[in-house]
Amino acid sequence: MPQPIEELNQAVIQAEYAVRGAVVIRAGEIAADMKKNPSKYKYNRISYLNIGNPMASGLTPMKFTRDLISLCIAPHLLTNKDEDLLKLGYSQAVIERARLFMKQNPTGLGPYTHSKGYASIRQEVADFIKQRDGFESDPEHIFLSNGASSAIKDCIQLLAGPSAGKSAFMIPIPQYPLYSATLVMNSAMKVGYELDEANNWTLDVKILEKVYQTHQVEHPEVKIRALIVINPSNPCGAVLPGKIATEVIDFCAKHDIALFADEVYQENLYHPTKEEERSQFVSFKKTLREYELKNKCAGPMLLSFHSVSKGFTGECGLRGGYMEVVNAPAHIQDQLYKVASVSLCSNSIGQLAVSVMVNPPALAEYVDDAANKIATMERKAQMTYQILNANKHIDCQKVQGAMYAFPTLELPEAFVTECQNAGKLADNVYCMRLLEEEGICCVSGSGFLQKKNTWHLRMNILEQEELMPEVCKKMSEFHDRIWNQYQK
Numbered sequence: 001m002p003q004p005i006e007e008l009n010q011a012v013i014q015a016e017y018a019v020r021g022a023v024v025i026r027a028g029e030i031a032a033d034m035k036k037n038p039s040k041y042k043y044n045r046i047s048y049l050n051i052g053n054p055m056a057s058g059l060t061p062m063k064f065t066r067d068l069i070s071l072c073i074a075p076h077l078l079t080n081k082d083e084d085l086l087k088l089g090y091s092q093a094v095i096e097r098a099r100l101f102m103k104q105n106p107t108g109l110g111p112y113t114h115s116k117g118y119a120s121i122r123q124e125v126a127d128f129i130k131q132r133d134g135f136e137s138d139p140e141h142i143f144l145s146n147g148a149s150s151a152i153k154d155c156i157q158l159l160a161g162p163s164a165g166k167s168a169f170m171i172p173i174p175q176y177p178l179y180s181a182t183l184v185m186n187s188a189m190k191v192g193y194e195l196d197e198a199n200n201w202t203l204d205v206k207i208l209e210k211v212y213q214t215h216q217v218e219h220p221e222v223k224i225r226a227l228i229v230i231n232p233s234n235p236c237g238a239v240l241p242g243k244i245a246t247e248v249i250d251f252c253a254k255h256d257i258a259l260f261a262d263e264v265y266q267e268n269l270y271h272p273t274k275e276e277e278r279s280q281f282v283s284f285k286k287t288l289r290e291y292e293l294k295n296k297c298a299g300p301m302l303l304s305f306h307s308v309s310k311g312f313t314g315e316c317g318l319r320g321g322y323m324e325v326v327n328a329p330a331h332i333q334d335q336l337y338k339v340a341s342v343s344l345c346s347n348s349i350g351q352l353a354v355s356v357m358v359n360p361p362a363l364a365e366y367v368d369d370a371a372n373k374i375a376t377m378e379r380k381a382q383m384t385y386q387i388l389n390a391n392k393h394i395d396c397q398k399v400q401g402a403m404y405a406f407p408t409l410e411l412p413e414a415f416v417t418e419c420q421n422a423g424k425l426a427d428n429v430y431c432m433r434l435l436e437e438e439g440i441c442c443v444s445g446s447g448f449l450q451k452k453n454t455w456h457l458r459m460n461i462l463e464q465e466e467l468m469p470e471v472c473k474k475m476s477e478f479h480d481r482i483w484n485q486y487q488k
Helices: 010-014 022-036 063-073 075-079 082-087 092-104 119-133 149-159 177-185 205-218 242-255 284-295 330-342 348-358 364-389 413-421 426-438 468-486
Strands: 142-145 167-173 189-194 223-230 258-262 302-307 321-326 457-460
Touching: 022 426, 063 075, 063 092, 063 348, 063 364, 075 092, 082 092, 119 142, 119 284, 119 321, 119 348, 142 149, 142 330, 142 348, 149 167, 149 177, 149 258, 149 302, 149 321, 149 330, 167 177, 167 205, 177 189, 189 205, 205 223, 205 242, 223 242, 242 258, 242 284, 258 284, 284 302, 284 321, 321 330, 321 348, 364 468, 413 426, 413 468, 426 457, 426 468
Parallel strands: 167 189, 167 223, 223 258, 258 302
Antiparallel strands: 142 321, 302 321
16 A cells, blocks of 8 residues: 555655746646647747756757767777768767777776766866866866766765754755755755845855854754855856855855855856856856965865756756865765765766767867857847846846846735735746746746745746747736736
8 A cells, every 4th residue: 555645755745846846747738738729729839948958948969979979879880980980970070089988988888887987087077177277176086977966966965964954054045946955855954045136146245144143043053064056046147256256265164164066057158238248157166276375275175066968068868967076075075985886877978978068079060059059048148138127027137147037026916915815826826827828837936945025937048049039028928917917
């Protein structure tokens, strides 16, 4: 007999993951019904703006990455002569890269790899980090992972000790639901620090300090283990200035807490408007090493994460990522290795995709394709800001990076009251109506732990470029319709 829900792990039951919540489930139902009853709806497709899943919105794969995977997953193809492979459409560069990978890893993609991942690819990651930051990186401190998510969950699981309910993690508000859900499932407390929306969602270290001190007074028995920073920001689309990154390092050093640096959107950098300079990404690894040189000290432990799911690659389904562990004592390195070993290894195809991300080919077609994809996202980011912000009841900050906007929704008081009387959150009702009336699937700000007494929605900027203006226009018109309905 199945166990009742009361007897299941309540930490799992309580965890929520908004980007695939009720609105998305309803979107799937509508999409299925639309195939049977197309005349029932005034739209003929659903715009899925709920999740950063670029290829589902039309992003095309990087040819070099897919060609390399195809040769390495079917190594018998490499028994052919180069000229025969060239006739099949493979470039000389990808043929040589595949042969090199198979030489370095003769057993190929089929077997388990080292628990940390292929040594050859971890070396490529270390070389990438050194080139990016100007400081050495040890491949033994690199863990290849199933996207960034698996490594993040492993680190939270390890640090959320020594007993349930006695550890806390500082997370941004708004945050990405991976963090709140993982903390709940590990019986760890989430301590939110609010980002400054009026200043384009920047991080204010004074707020970090205030939140930290308040927690110390209210929960002295619960130790804060780490600070989590998402840069560029999901869900806000902001990029952290280098000066603030230095202040964050100093804050973590002062309080002896670890720093989680979620940097999976580091390639997604835009001109927020046509007149402004492109946003600049500075890694926390670089900031940490510069801080240590300046202050002649060892800084805090840093766990930084990257992924092939974002950037211009958008290879979400391949589940490739990496973590670099910096300034961690040997016992933490050992325990992270043990946690990784429990899963044996991350998937080998994802690891190979990481290889291309950190060590891209010097091919004009690859470079041009990557630049064009980022430029397309940039134009859509500017459209989103301009069209939504033109509505007097919507306040949308500039999208400096990542793949998202997180606009504030000014909602009629009567609408909010009606939702409250029905036992529902206003932004949840809003997003459900937006889906059902316009075929636009977004996520309510409530799923991201927004600031109290505010209403937002989280949307990606991944819709096809020719459709993006119309989608944003429909969102603005829908918002006006809500106001016209309730402002009486």
